[in-house]
Amino acid sequence: MTSPGVVIVGAGQSAAVAAHTLREQGYRGCITMLGRERHRPYERPPLSKAVLTDIEEPRLEVLTEDAWVRSDIELLSNSEAVALDLRRRHVCLADGRVLGYEKCLIATGGEAHTLPFVPTAHPRVHHIRTLDDARRLRASLQLRPEVAILGGGFLGLEVAHSALSAGASVTVFERAASLLDRFLPCEASAWLEARMRDAGAKLMLGASLSDVRASPRGRMHLITGAGALEVDDLIVAVGLSPNDSLAREAGLEVAVGGGILVDASCRTSDEHVFACGDCTSQQRPGQTVPTRLESWQNANEQARTAAAAMLSAPLPVPAVPWFWTDQGQHNIQVLGLPAPDLEYVRRGDLASDKVMWIGHRSSVPLHGVAINAGSDLRAIRPLFERGQPLQWEDFPLDTTNLRAWVKQMQAHASATV
Ligand SMILES: Cc1cc2nc3c(=O)[nH]c(=O)nc-3n(C[C@H](O)[C@H](O)[C@H](O)COP(=O)(O)OP(=O)(O)OC[C@H]3O[C@@H](n4cnc5c(N)ncnc54)[C@H](O)[C@@H]3O)c2cc1C
Structure with a gap:
């Protein structure tokens, strides 16, 4: 058995960001990363876009060569973790090796359904x-x-x-x-x-x-x-099944609809085991049940949170969920989460292919969708972060004045706190 340190199961987006964050925050112990694939951690979003369309494959590594070297990660590729022993604190590999850990991070993503x-x-x-x-x-x-x-x-x-x-x-x-x-x-x-x-x-x-x-x-x-x-x-392309069986079989709590249950610090039901990315289910502010978010941003945010929590460092402020997709020439971005009974306002003309909808409940913005209007969504993000009711009757429906309206709403919200 090798000397304990942090063992990361999975070698994808969130695994790489977590390992890098551990080093950035001063962790000097061993970081061992187990990856079932043969590759170093790579970005998946281009797989359905540029990898299929471009003559030359784009660069996909999550960490630059320099960041990878500085992170000093021992990557065991083609290595599958098959069991987790919470009592002895070790991970068993398919080839019979056993790795001890002080802290374990499960970042196993999911499988195409x-x-x-x-x-x-x-x-x-x-x-x-x-x-x-x-x-x-x-x-x-x-x-x-x-x-x-x-x-x-x-x-x-x-x-x-x-x-x-x-x-x-x-x-x-x-x-x-x-x-x-x-x-x-x-x-x-x-x-x-x-x-x-x-x-x-x-x-x-x-x-x-x-x-x-x-x-x-x-x-x-x-x-x-x-x-x-x-x-x-x-x-x-009918969805994703979270890779939660390692956790489930070890006795960690798993959400009813799948996904390893983690708290706000990405800690599982065992104090030495954390989880991040597509394999998790987490209850977020304003939600009544834990949910899974399969997005690049969530993988990165949870990775940073888990790394900070493993080191008992202050946790990053939770971000409003954000997601993007490229549909041919069109870029769609989504901020917040959809919910039943939202009232939507629309800014922009559908025929121009540049438009944004904001869905609100009791005047509080909860869901934003922007088609080719990512900068508008960025401008309005601070109002999502505040989570306060807004005056939608003044919302600029045409292509001008959004920033002025956002400033006005921020000033109004500050005055009414
Ligand atoms: C084709 C595609 C396009 C996408 N496009 C977008 C987009 O446009 N916008 C967006 O926001 N998000 C997008 N996403 C989602 C985003 O890429 C994922 O949310 C993100 O990759 C999740 O990171 P992760 O680390 O949780 O999982 P992954 O990146 O999947 O990494 C998990 C890794 O763990 C390994 N593993 C699993 N089990 C074991 C085991 N037992 N032992 C060892 N290793 C194991 C897996 O082989 C895998 O390499 C896309 C995803 C895909 C697949």
């Missing part, structure tokens, strides 16, 4: 979670295939745009009657649908697949509620 009738071993069936998945899909797209995408969520739609720009013909199957209607105001969902069709995708809304069979010449035969379809590639 699969469906029972999909032949996952078929060479032209794709999920997109890892760099190797994305490289395999890119190679297929170079053949300009006929592609079906199962799932019209942010990821499925990003991949649809990338596949179209690579010259593929694309059909998207989405079980719901409209796109992303749980996450976006209805107008934004309708805009997304129109832009997807303009880009050339065939959208099958309210349609699910019920079976997939291999057909001659390596193609796939899809059975849908609306009939049969034959394609070259099937891309399955």
